[in-house]
Structures are given as structure tokens and as C-alpha cells.
Amino acid sequence: MKQRTPGSIFIPLTLLIILAAFMMVIPTDFIPQNGLKYIIPNAWHQLTNVLSYWVVWVVLILALLMLLVVDGINKVVERKKFAKLTPAEQAKYLEESKIGYIKRLIKSSSQKQSDEEEEEIILDHGFDGILELDNALPQWWVAMFYLGCIYCVVYITAYFTTDFAHPYVEYEVETAQLETQFAAWVKANDIKVDQADMANASVEHGEEIFVNLCATCHMADGSGAAGPNLTDEHWINQIDTDLYRNIYSMVYDGSPNNPAMQAFGQTNQLTGLDIQDVAAYVYQLNQEKPAITEADGGLAPQGEVVEAWKRQ
Numbered sequence: 001m002k003q004r005t006p007g008s009i010f011i012p013l014t015l016l017i018i019l020a021a022f023m024m025v026i027p028t029d030f031i032p033q034n035g036l037k038y039i040i041p042n043a044w045h046q047l048t049n050v051l052s053y054w055v056v057w058v059v060l061i062l063a064l065l066m067l068l069v070v071d072g073i074n075k076v077v078e079r080k081k082f083a084k085l086t087p088a089e090q091a092k093y094l095e096e097s098k099i100g101y102i103k104r105l106i107k108s109s110s111q112k113q114s115d116e117e118e119e120e121i122i123l124d125h126g127f128d129g130i131l132e133l134d135n136a137l138p139q140w141w142v143a144m145f146y147l148g149c150i151y152c153v154v155y156i157t158a159y160f161t162t163d164f165a166h167p168y169v170e171y172e173v174e175t176a177q178l179e180t181q182f183a184a185w186v187k188a189n190d191i192k193v194d195q196a197d198m199a200n201a202s203v204e205h206g207e208e209i210f211v212n213l214c215a216t217c218h219m220a221d222g223s224g225a226a227g228p229n230l231t232d233e234h235w236i237n238q239i240d241t242d243l244y245r246n247i248y249s250m251v252y253d254g255s256p257n258n259p260a261m262q263a264f265g266q267t268n269q270l271t272g273l274d275i276q277d278v279a280a281y282v283y284q285l286n287q288e289k290p291a292i293t294e295a296d297g298g299l300a301p302q303g304e305v306v307e308a309w310k311r312q
């Protein structure tokens, strides 16, 4: 007779499997981090998330009760079978049951049936002297097989017929999440003109932005085309008394008179931090580099000379 799997082993194990299944299917807002070292923190997040649902607790408690009943039934069956054994078999069974479960499991992996046992389960067909034994499948294997079947049905139903774990729905949810994150990022980085600080700006980054977004109208060297020459001392717009803040406002709010100079900040094409950089670049272009005059191929001056903003 076979030894019974003790309740202290299969009850916690089954509960753990149920918990793991919940962890796989219950959705969470938390975006897991990639990488091996995040496995434990990610799992911990998911575990605390799963345990915050009362349904999970109800299922676990019901499962525990059912498992205790199963364990009780197993004990009764064991007692009944035991009573039918011969005294010698009973003594052997008791002897075996003293070995710990894990040790017994390891030992059994290298055990083989006795010749008499083999005789009983031999099938009555054979070929070339090769015979087949009608071995029972291991219980853990059968359990995994049935669990796999149930999982398949649940998974296919959920995947194909509901919104749960549906790739398109997941895509939409995740896109919405990223958009919210992006909006928060833009808000955090969108500084207004009074917070702009030329000393903190990256002129190299500003140059990159200028070449990508502004050069089509102002030319890469700022000498002007569809947009005015930014290297001379003439200015059409004088919105602020300070030159740097004037440039910043032009890029953030656009030109009040000419829609060709768009409001890059208001339309979210650039955030305030980027405008801080590109304005610093334009400022440097105007104050530190020599003016590109008409004779050098630059655009003719537009607007008025502003004394205070002349090159020092």
C-alpha cells in the first residue's frame, strides 16, 4: 500500500498554487520593472495587490476548508486500507511512514517494483520480447494535467471572448497609462517665462532643436528666410524688456501678429525646458556670433533696432 501525502505538504502547496494563479490573472496598475533583480520586488507588489481583494481571501478560505475535508477523507481511506493488510504488511507500512515525506519522495524516485509487483501489472502484449507495464501515472503528473486542462479553458475563454487579457484592450489601457504619464511629465517640465533660467540651459541641446524645428524658416545659421534674420540688431517683436525672455516668449506663445511663428509651447510641440534651451541658443547666436548681414547672404533687417539688446 502506498503512503499518503501528508496534509501539511499538499494543503499549503495547493493554496500557494491558487495564489500564484491569482497573481497571474488579477490586473494591476503597477508597471513591472524589467530585469532579473526586480523579480522579487515585482512579485511582492503583485502579491500585496492580489491580497487587497476580498474575493481572493474568500477563495483561499473555502479552498482551505475543502482541502481539510479531503485530508480527512484521505485519513479514513488510509485506515480502511490499512485494516485489510496482513500483519507483516502493516508492520512494513508503519516502518515506512516513519521516514520523512521528502526523504521518501527522493527514495521513491530510484525505486523499482519488485518482480511480483511487476508480474501483476504486465500487459498481455509484447513484441520481440519487449513487454509493457501498466504503470499508474504519478499523482502530481495527473494533477498538473487536469489543472492544465482547466487553465486552458479559462484562458481561451478569457482571451478570446472577454476584454480580460485581450491584446487590443491591453494595448489601449497601456497607451492611456503612458499618455497620462507623458502629460504629467510635460506638466512637470513645462516652465513659464518667469521660471526660465538661461544659466541652466543646454545650448548644445538648444542647437539641436533649432536645426530640427526652426531652421526651415530661420536657416540653420539664423540668417533668416521665411522667418526674420535672428542674428541682427533689428526686432519685430518686443514683448519683454529682457532679450532672453523676449525670445522665450516668442517661442512659447508664438508671434501675436504672424501665425507662421507658431506657439511651440502652447501647442506642446516643445516643453518649457526645451524652450529654455533653444532660446539660450538663439540668444547666443544673436549676442556672441557676428551678425550675418545682407552682404553675407542674410535676410534684410526687419523691425526696429533695440538699443538695450545690441551686442556688447
Ligand code: HEC
Binding pocket: 209, 210, 213, 214, 215, 216, 217, 218, 226, 227, 228, 230, 234, 235, 236, 237, 238, 246, 247, 250, 251, 255, 256, 257, 258, 260, 261, 262, 264, 278, 279, 282, 302, 303
Ligand atoms: C514656419 C516658419 C517658422 C518656424 C518653423 C519658426 N519660425 Fe520663428 N518666426 C517666423 C516668422 C514669420 C517670424 C516673424 C513673426 C512676426 O512677424 O511677428 C518669426 C519670429 C521669430 C522670433 C522673433 C523675431 C523678431 O524679430 O521678432 C524668434 C525669436 C523666433 N522666430 C524664433 C524661432 C525659433 C526658436 C523657432 C524654432 C523653435 C522658430 N522661430 C520657428 C517663422 C518661423
